[in-house]
Amino acid sequence: MEPTTFVLFGATGDLAKRKIYPALYNLFVDGKLPQSFSLVGLGRREWTDESFRANVEQSLRQFSRREANDAELVKRFVDAFRYCVLDIGRKEDYQKLLRLIEQREEALGAPPNRMFYLSVGPEFFEPIAANIQDSGLGSAQGWKRLVIEKPFGHDLPSARDLNLKLSKAFDEQEIFRIDHYLGKPMVQKLGSLQQANPVIQALWTNRYIANVQITANETVGVEERAGYYDHIGAVRDMFQNHLLQLLMMAAIHLPHDSTSEKVRFKKKKIMEALEPVQKQEVGASVIRGQYEAGTVQGKPVVGYTSEPGIAPDSMNDTFIAARLLIEDSYWRGVPFYIRTGKRLAEKSTRIVVEFKEPIKAASETSEEGATPNLLIFEIGPNEGITLQLNTKDLEHEGEFKPVHIDIDLLGGQDNVPEAYENLIFDALRGDSTFFAHWDEVELSWQWVQPLLDAFEENLIPLHSYAAGSYGPAESDALLAQDGYHWWFDVKPEQQIQNREGEPYAYNANH
Numbered sequence: 001m002e003p004t005t006f007v008l009f010g011a012t013g014d015l016a017k018r019k020i021y022p023a024l025y026n027l028f029v030d031g032k033l034p035q036s037f038s039l040v041g042l043g044r045r046e047w048t049d050e051s052f053r054a055n056v057e058q059s060l061r062q063f064s065r066r067e068a069n070d071a072e073l074v075k076r077f078v079d080a081f082r083y084c085v086l087d088i089g090r091k092e093d094y095q096k097l098l099r100l101i102e103q104r105e106e107a108l109g110a111p112p113n114r115m116f117y118l119s120v121g122p123e124f125f126e127p128i129a130a131n132i133q134d135s136g137l138g139s140a141q142g143w144k145r146l147v148i149e150k151p152f153g154h155d156l157p158s159a160r161d162l163n164l165k166l167s168k169a170f171d172e173q174e175i176f177r178i179d180h181y182l183g184k185p186m187v188q189k190l191g192s193l194q195q196a197n198p199v200i201q202a203l204w205t206n207r208y209i210a211n212v213q214i215t216a217n218e219t220v221g222v223e224e225r226a227g228y229y230d231h232i233g234a235v236r237d238m239f240q241n242h243l244l245q246l247l248m249m250a251a252i253h254l255p256h257d258s259t260s261e262k263v264r265f266k267k268k269k270i271m272e273a274l275e276p277v278q279k280q281e282v283g284a285s286v287i288r289g290q291y292e293a294g295t296v297q298g299k300p301v302v303g304y305t306s307e308p309g310i311a312p313d314s315m316n317d318t319f320i321a322a323r324l325l326i327e328d329s330y331w332r333g334v335p336f337y338i339r340t341g342k343r344l345a346e347k348s349t350r351i352v353v354e355f356k357e358p359i360k361a362a363s364e365t366s367e368e369g370a371t372p373n374l375l376i377f378e379i380g381p382n383e384g385i386t387l388q389l390n391t392k393d394l395e396h397e398g399e400f401k402p403v404h405i406d407i408d409l410l411g412g413q414d415n416v417p418e419a420y421e422n423l424i425f426d427a428l429r430g431d432s433t434f435f436a437h438w439d440e441v442e443l444s445w446q447w448v449q450p451l452l453d454a455f456e457e458n459l460i461p462l463h464s465y466a467a468g469s470y471g472p473a474e475s476d477a478l479l480a481q482d483g484y485h486w487w488f489d490v491k492p493e494q495q496i497q498n499r500e501g502e503p504y505a506y507n508a509n510h
């Protein structure tokens, strides 16, 4: 891997501490950092190199996947770290930064390959990009890359405006827009599983698939992020980015020789094929909700409008469910149902592919107990793939009963790289496959914009749901209209337990 200087804006912040340093350390331990690697951390805080390194070490002890108790190893890692006080708005600070980076490159004999990582609020994206350009930081002989966190815009016009401004300093192929869902190991496997397995590939069409359900349920509420979340809601926080990315990755058909460009081109095609919704029609396919007080995993919790920092009359959405249709030859007629929300019954991110029922369609015979075949991709918190099939239960008069085949994709490994590790590794290698291209981001905002307008103008109801449930009843009704139901929503009294005594989600008989 080429020598790299990693320039981290927001080095004193929460994301750097919880995700970026641990990810870099894990890569270091796994031998996946460039041989010549240097990091310059930036912030307004008057830290020194020493206090910076001490903070980084602390973060490794707290958050790293790999043990950080080998003092010699940790020291070798943080030796590459320097700190520079920089105020994003002060042009002279960028000259100081340029001198420091040039010194480091000279000392290491490294070419000026610079990766600028923006772990700061979105209001800083544009001034940082402009200052990188104006200061000469971005005009050295090596490569330059811009890694940018979400949110990418607040709506369609602001996203377009931001992109225009960034593109004055960085070309599209130099911009790496992070969507951490694209870094999740199971999401990274989705395309290749279908691509490499004829058995899946052959079934991946409207001929065999009845519907696809994409769920990202959370048990947490707004936590300490009321100020941010109350202006964003589930639609901008999760749906526009993570959930639409999951839809693209689930629907994609990849050619055998797929490159990063081809993957992103195919994703763009899916977004272009999404049937648009008109603002006045949003209510027919979109449900929005807000949690009321309830009990989440045995603990009583307050309702959204009683959370600290949230206005008592807030109309913000903490839940969204939607039915989307892809108008292409593969997916015409297959509804994709998507939902996400806070304060729900369980933390689970999964994709369920429900197959059509050929037995019933082919004959009028009674098939007592038969359920549709399902292919279930568990994305988090645990990873796995499960296939639900029907088998005859000889003890119960030959009724059908579902059996589940678990496919172990990790080969028993339990210490797998997490999303930020995968993504930072790819950015260091210049592989943009699992970063959101501007076309995808723009098309996502384009699809979502009528929803934002309808929400803003209160054209659709804001349904309440009890904390600890699976969202408003209207979300169930959305699927019931089409003759389906959300799979694996398990009421506490129906939960069965796995061998470890934990609730086992798959209760196909509910």
Ligand SMILES: NC(=O)C1=CN([C@@H]2O[C@H](COP(=O)(O)OP(=O)(O)OC[C@H]3O[C@@H](n4cnc5c(N)ncnc54)[C@H](OP(=O)(O)O)[C@@H]3O)[C@@H](O)[C@H]2O)C=CC1
Pocket (backbone or CB within 6 Å): 009, 010, 011, 012, 013, 014, 015, 016, 018, 042, 043, 044, 045, 086, 087, 088, 089, 118, 119, 120, 121, 122, 149, 150, 151
């Ligand atoms: N935290 C998380 O889990 C996630 C965060 N994100 C995104 O990542 C970004 C960073 O989030 P997070 O780390 O939580 O935010 P924090 O508020 O914890 O950190 C903000 C960082 O920005 C720096 N900063 C703020 N103003 C200036 C300035 N004028 N000049 C120089 N540096 C400045 C701060 O440094 P100092 O105070 O020293 O000036 C600090 O390092 C945001 O865009 C957020 O949306 C995305 C996903 C998850």
Ligand SMILES: O=C1O[C@H](COP(=O)(O)O)[C@@H](O)[C@H](O)[C@H]1O
Pocket (backbone or CB within 6 Å): 218, 237, 238, 349, 380
């Ligand atoms: O980006 C975000 O994601 C988290 C959920 O991420 P996960 O990896 O735990 O599924 C969400 O809690 C947060 O509100 C959102 O900003």
